[in-house]
Amino acid sequence: MQALILLAHGSRRAESNREVQAMAEQLAARLPGFRVSAAFLELSAPDIATAIDRAVAQGAGRVLLLPYFLAAGRHVVEDIPAIVEERRTHYAEVEMLLLPYLGAAPGMADFLAALVPTSP
Template sequence: MKAIILFGHGARDVRWREPFDRLTGLWREQHSSTPVELAFLEMMQPTLDEAFASLASRGATQITVIPVFFGQGGHLRNDFPVLLAACREKYPQIALSATPAVGEDLAVLQSIVDFGARAL
């Protein structure tokens, strides 16, 4: 079974996660046959390992991690690969892949331009 993890930074203010919860809800509405979990780098739960455990317990055999970051900063270049390696080691039976940061996708950038144009 294929599954995805939406991976964000995390923040002290619990309200910061509200868009991530909405994003997860949209995924579930539009792709109900593919499980999704949220995970955060720091300050929020669940962690990447906890999200993996949840999906593994539900029978996931392929997990794609989508970093919901604007760009490939230090966390994605340094911390993220270490976390992925730990998950690969702990869950060798699961095929793991990761996408680039969503903010590097032209369609995402264009959506932001369109948002700005609508705000004028």
């Protein structure tokens, strides 16, 4: 089984965290071969390590981690890779792939351009 974990910062605002959960549900509907969930760096649960643990406990042999972040700040460059690397050493038999963060995703400029109305 493959798992996809959508990684977000987390917020004190519950509605913001629910938006991330809703996005994970939308991804799950589009990716039937994956067990999709959301995880948070801080301020909400589950945290990233716990979400990875759950995916492995549910039988994931491959875990893809998708940072739902727009820029390569400290969390994207340092914090998330450190958490993933620690879990990799704990689960050596499980393939873990940290995907590019949202802002670096191919096609992002095209996506943003499509949001801009070109006619008055």
